[in-house]
């Protein structure tokens with residue numbers, strides 16, 4: 565059984581967010597060329613808050629909008645149309661997923677000291693798990709934490725810590741119990757920055773060209789040296805040996821949020837493509853009137869439709885508290901490819917203009933390539949999904965339950 569009915573008040577919130585993104589965030593993107601980023605963002609945040617738009621999925625008692633999974637998904641599917649959308653409502657990655665972890669696992673002290681300023685938008689937080697030694701299989705992490713009196717002392721290295729260069733707090737995973745079972749060897753530490761024990765070696769150059777504004781937005785990925793990093797005992801998050809479980813919980817939301825923003829980005833790309841082909845004529849015919857072009861647009865529309873349905877189904881399962889790990893993995897892979905295909909098609913239809921930085925398409929094209937790697941690469945998710953297909957067959961004599969069968 566599935567119920568796609570969207571309550572009236574949820575539709576109203578989505579409309580409000582859509583209007584905010586279209587009327588304020590997208591126009592503000594161009595302002596960044598002439599005005600300081602801090603001023604533009606402060607203005608957007610103040611406008612958003614005055615309309616009650618702030619931290620969508622954070623409970624109202626913590627100052628958020630208290631949206632449940634369906635409403636949050638619909639709102640995020642609007643915010644991603646502008647790179648200023650999520651930031652304006654203080655729901656940008658990687659901060660949002662870590663806020664959620666602090667909310668669920670933080671002590672009262674940690675919530676007061678670390679979560680509160682994050683929710684107020686006064687601070688930013690990054691997440692340092694991956695190392696050169698270990699990514700997809702995080703159980704290979706080498707960074708070590710040893711208890712010394714009232715402090716943990718950490719030594720090791722991290723890399724690809726997104727937004728570390730703008731963060732005031734880092735959440736760092738390190739091995740605390742080398743003799744425990746594999747998934748209980750790691751703990752998570754809250755580290756206040758700047759800190760002499762947590763040094764940014766460099767912001768890694770990536771496929772996406774580095775820009776000063778990108779850096780301010782938090783678009784950097786840093787290599788970190790961790791040397792004799794002292795962390796007070798009370799800053800361990802969620803208890804000793806729980807780092808791995810919490811990391812997975814955090815990543816589960818992060819994956820979905822990427823996917824929701826991908827839908828928004830793909831939607832804007834398709835709109836840009838439609839605008840371009842309806843206004844451009846080649847060889848005496850409007851591009852929009854050529855069947856070859858219409859097929860390209862049709863393929864994009866089909867991909868977007870499937871993406872939306874997947875997210876709605878996952879939101880439905882989340883609302884009901886149902887297990888959605890299989891769907892989450894399927895959607896994570898699908899949505900990363902979907903946005904790639906749609907942005908690529910839009911870029912193609914724009915010709916040289918698409919390759920330029922006069923539209924957002926070229927930048928999106930390079931940045932979204934990372935989505936097939938982050939939060940678990942495609943192959944790892946497909947491995948898990950495939951294993952569940954086999955399990956379902958062996959248990960039930962049909963693979964339906966591993967392939968969206970409970971929709972029927």
Ligand SMILES: Cc1cc2nc3c(=O)[nH]c(=O)nc-3n(C[C@H](O)[C@H](O)[C@H](O)COP(=O)(O)OP(=O)(O)OC[C@H]3O[C@@H](n4cnc5c(N)ncnc54)[C@H](O)[C@@H]3O)c2cc1C
Pocket residue numbers: 658691692693694695696698699700701723724725726727785934937938939940941942943944947
């Ligand atoms: C833009 C960007 C931002 C990131 N932000 C963060 C962050 O903020 N914090 C953080 O901690 N990390 C971050 N990461 C790191 C990211 O989580 C890792 O890159 C990811 O987990 C993959 O790990 P790896 O790069 O070490 O690849 P590896 O683990 O070395 O895997 C390499 C490749 O091997 C293949 N592979 C791996 N395992 C299997 C398998 N079981 N079966 C088949 N094939 C397999 C896949 O194709 C995979 O891409 C970020 C990465 C990028 C690119």
